[in-house]
Amino acid sequence: MSLLVLLSSFLELMLGITLLALWRLNPRHEHVRLWGRSAILLGMGLALGVGMAPVVGPGPAFDVLAGLASAAVMTSLYQLMKGSALYRRRAWSGRFWAGLLVAMSVAIAGLALQHKPWGVAFAGAVLCLGNLVCARWIGWTPRRAERVMSLLFVASAAVHATGPLLHPLSQSSITHASGLIVQTLLSLTLIIVAAAGAQREARDQALRFTRLAEHSLQGLAVMRDHRLLYANPAALQMFGFPSLAHARQSDVLQEMVLPEQAPTARERHARVMTDPDARIEWEGPRLTQDGRQLYLRGLSSQMIWDGQPAELIVMLDETARHEALEALTRQALFDELTGLPNRNHAVQSLERLTAAGTPLLLLSADVDRFQLINETLGPEFGDRLLHALGQRLLAHMRHSPHPSSVSRLGEDQFLLLVEGLEAPAQAEILARKLLEATRLPLRLDEQELTVHLSVGLALSPRDGRDAATLLRAAESAMHRAKQIPGSAFALFDPQLDRRASSMxxxxxxxxxxxxxxxxxxxxxxxxxxxxxxxxxxxxxxxxxxxxxxxxxxxxxxxxxxxxxxxxxxxxxxxxxxxxxxxxxxxxxxxxxxxxxxxxxxxxxxxxxxxxxxxxxxxxxxxxxxxxxxxxxxxxxxxxxxxxxxxxxxxxxxxxxxxxxxxxxxxxxxxxxxxxxxxxxxxxxxxxxxxxxxxxxxxxxxxxxxxxxxxxxxxxxxxxxxxxxxxxxxxxxxxxxxxxxxxxxxxxxxxxxxxxxxxxxxxxxxx
CATH class of the missing domain: 3.20.20.450 (EAL domain)
Structure with missing residues (x-):
């Protein structure tokens, strides 16, 4: 009989360890951990109370073992009941049930000291009621495993109830044999229910994430060695593929990544494949199947796909936003009429160069009597004239040996910036050549028009060391040039500051x-x-x-x-x-x-x-x-x-x-x-x-x-x-x-x- 009890104890311990191992796979299932603890404690209680009793014999040692066995069995019942309640998502009052079971344990010990059969009978009744409560909580559900679990809880209650009837100390071989069978089956059923629940949740979670991926507006793609393993519908639509099978036939790196972006893509893929914690944000252009250019913002990280590392890419199509930003940037920095940089762009360039201490020449060129052209020939003709003049200035400055730029400051005013010039004589030579180039008539449709420019020259650092001062100096010189008939230029004169003071x-x-x-x-x-x-x-x-x-x-x-x-x-x-x-x-x-x-x-x-x-x-x-x-x-x-x-x-x-x-x-x-x-x-x-x-x-x-x-x-x-x-x-x-x-x-x-x-x-x- 002792061998049977020890075998039962060993099986309970093993089944409890199995349940704990299942819990480790999914720690969110707290009921599995509680059931595992219950099985281990029950095995310990059987080993101490029934298995060791014949070896120790009556006496103080026996009483200690009986007390430990009783505590282990009561704690096992507590864990079993709590696990069943959590499995059914029932409210659990730990203080109430713990206090109740402690009281039961004290009562069992008190009765056993007076008369051992009384203690055994009361313990059997408590265990019987506890198992019946578990059976009630689990209930009669459509799931077969849960119905079997309820029946086994009832059977376990019957074993605990009949044990004292067959033997005063519940040491009948029938009780031990039936208990071994029922507890083993119950523990196995708990394992099956726990595994089925984990499998069901894993299946539901997989289905949930599959639906999220399939219905997501974000593009999701999984790649390994730059070959496509998976892409959700959003990603397929983003790149213009009719199906996943069609997309898998493409060489992503060769067909969708621009050549200048390919080294960065390779480096990112290699890093993600070797670092499980890598999360790399990126953005840049990509090509669709039909050659259109997209602008994507993405996040690359590692995931396990078919047992091996792969790169998971989450993508957002930012093409519209990027184009809008480029349009806004161009609108903020470039003149819509001429396509030249505008005043904002010119000032930024000037601030950058003056901050770096770069010697430079600033030319402020204004069209003389432009208002007369507008009034006589119309504003549309005036706009076309400004565009043609801007292109001529740009073409002329391209032949300059010094880095230069042309901007449109306002209605009929242009700004030319030449780096590396700081001598007034050089500035005058450049200004004369500029006026000679603009004296040639501009031909618009069937009409030719000669444009006269008034150009003001300012040199840095001679006339100013910051953008605002240089612009003011060039403007002042330009207004002085306007006083000279025809196309003319004028260098900034410090005396012009007096005019600024007058203003x-x-x-x-x-x-x-x-x-x-x-x-x-x-x-x-x-x-x-x-x-x-x-x-x-x-x-x-x-x-x-x-x-x-x-x-x-x-x-x-x-x-x-x-x-x-x-x-x-x-x-x-x-x-x-x-x-x-x-x-x-x-x-x-x-x-x-x-x-x-x-x-x-x-x-x-x-x-x-x-x-x-x-x-x-x-x-x-x-x-x-x-x-x-x-x-x-x-x-x-x-x-x-x-x-x-x-x-x-x-x-x-x-x-x-x-x-x-x-x-x-x-x-x-x-x-x-x-x-x-x-x-x-x-x-x-x-x-x-x-x-x-x-x-x-x-x-x-x-x-x-x-x-x-x-x-x-x-x-x-x-x-x-x-x-x-x-x-x-x-x-x-x-x-x-x-x-x-x-x-x-x-x-x-x-x-x-x-x-x-x-x-x-x-x-x-x-």
Whole structure:
């Protein structure tokens, strides 16, 4: 019998070790570890309590062994029950069950000290109930192994219950034999259930990851020795392969990797294959099956595929983003019209070279009388001329023995940078050759045009050691060259700094003038088409110096925008306009007044808020003040302009697009902008009533009507122009024919006589 018990103990130990080994394969299955511990503890309890009893015999040693055996069996039951509860994902109160089993163990020991059969019988009852609880928790499920496990828990309960009935100390051979069979079968069943659960979870996990891979938008590929082992649908679609079998026939390194990228790809693959912890991020171009170029961002790492290391590549198609970034970079650093580097690019290059202390020559070249070319031949011809001139400058500088570059700084200004030149004599020789090359006529279609350049020269380090100083020196020299008739160049002269000081002084005067309110508004009337009745005014700012000198807006507005003083000046203009409107409103004269707003003002995030606050304080109807913004400003600052115009429009402040026809606005932009009025630029009005000009105006008016916009024609100077505009669909006229800019008193008088058939002519304000 002892041999049978020891055999049973050994089997339990082995089965418990097997369960622990299974748990090590998947440590997340805590119930497997608990079942393994239970089997080992049960084997130890059987060995100590039943197997060693005949050897030790009655006495203190026997009592100690019995106590240890009882503790091992109770702990085994605790582990078995906890494992069954966790297997079924039941709530487990460790404190409750541990306390209960400890109490049972104490009771068993107390009973055994009084009368051993009582202790054995009570222990059998506890074990019986514990196994029945496990059977209840496992339940009768569709899975055969779980049903068998429930039956074996019941059978184990029966063995523990009948043991004391067959022998007072539960030492019947029937009990030991049946216990050996049942416990062995139960442990084997636990092993089967644990293995089946692990297999089922592994299968589910494999299926889950397969579905993730198959439905992922990221491309996944597995490679070994640059041969494709697996690719998910996203990767196949990315490279244009109809199937995985077709893709496996390709040589990835030869067909999809650009030659200059191949060494890096080989090095990355070799590193991943030898380092299990490698995670290498990369990005770069790749080729599709049909030769298209992609731009991918990827992550390479090692995985085991069919028992051997392989490279797992996770890929994102960044082609669209990369192209967008390249376009933005090109837009930020290159001129769209000429394809040359723009001012940003030129300044960056200049800053880099001056920081390195490289001697260099800077040439600022400006086209003389370019505005005349634009006005005479049209802006499209002017654009083509600038493109052709830029290409000629570029071709000429390619023959320079020194590293050089050509950039377009602005409207008709180019910047040439020549490295390694610091002698004025060398600079003058290069400038003469440049002017000789540009004196040859430029041929555009059937027309030839001679271009004259004014070129300013600045040398580093002689004239400046940083980009800003050199640019300022070259600009100053260029303005000096403009004073020389025809194509000319001029070296920077330190005396030109005095002119810069004068400009600074003028800017300071402008600041003082704003604070002293030296500005006033004049009002150019607008009239309804057809009736020629007064419909409103446009407020125009004038600077009247205390000494009587009047400064043109063409001079002080750019200076104000350049220095940021346009914000304070704009607020002053709004205040003056609101005061005048309030005065007219109190006199019962109600007509809207439009004010021009600089694009710099729209860059202030609270421009619309502050304007609405002033209107609220004035108590005037918001429709009496109209905001005009130029077409080019709307295009340049579209997002910010759109946001603030929408805010103003929603508050009832009408908005107009001024100088329409001078920019490149699109129909989509016109539809988006919350404007009520479209003002035709005088360049569209001046050619009227010529048929080609009339066709453009008529189309523009039709567009305005479709968008429910009023059409105001500016620069109307002849009756023929006015009649043509009325016939073509304009709604309002503005110009010297009907009314020049008026002082406030004259504008008030005109308001009082607005019922007359035609406006009275009043003295012009220049």
């Amino acid at each position: 600074l002084q003028a800017e300071q005067l402008l600041d003082k003038a704003v604070r002293a309110r030296e500005f006033q508004l004049v009002y150019q009337p607008k009239f309804h088409c057809g009736s020629r009745q007064l419909s409103g005014f446009e407020a125009l700012v004038r600077w009247q110096r205390p000494d009587g000198q009047r400064i043109s807006p063409a001079d002080f507005i750019p200076a104000a925008e350049r220095t940021g003083q346009i914000l304070a000046l704009g607020e002053l203009i709004i205040d003056i306009a609101l005061q005048q409107i309030r005065q007219w409103h109190q006199q019962g004269q109600v007509l809207p007044v439009a004010i021009n707003v600089s694009p710099v003002q729209f860059t202030h995030p609270r421009f619309a808020d502050r304007l609405l606050e002033r209107l609220a304080q004035s108590g005037l109807p918001r429709g009496l003040l109209e905001i005009e913004i130029t077409e080019s400003a709307a295009m340049t600052e579209l997002d910010e302009v759109l946001r603030q115009l929408e805010q103003l429009g929603a508050a009832g402040v009408p908005c107009a697009m001024d100088d329409f026809g001078t920019g490149q606005s699109s129909l989509t932009m016109l539809r988006k902008l919350p404007i009520r009025t479209l003002k035709l630029d005088r360049s569209m009005v001046e050619p009227l009533p010529r048929p080609e000009a009339a066709a453009i105006v008529e189309a523009t008016c039709a567009l305005g009507r479709s968008l429910n916009l009023e059409i105001v024609a500016e620069g109307v100077e002849t009756e023929e122009q006015a009649a043509a505009l009325e016939r073509l669909g304009a709604t309002h006229l503005q110009g010297y024919l009907l009314g020049r800019p008026l002082e406030p008193a004259a504008a008030t008088a005109l308001l009082q006589h607005r019922g007359e058939d035609r406006p009275r002519q009043t003295p012009a304000v220049h």
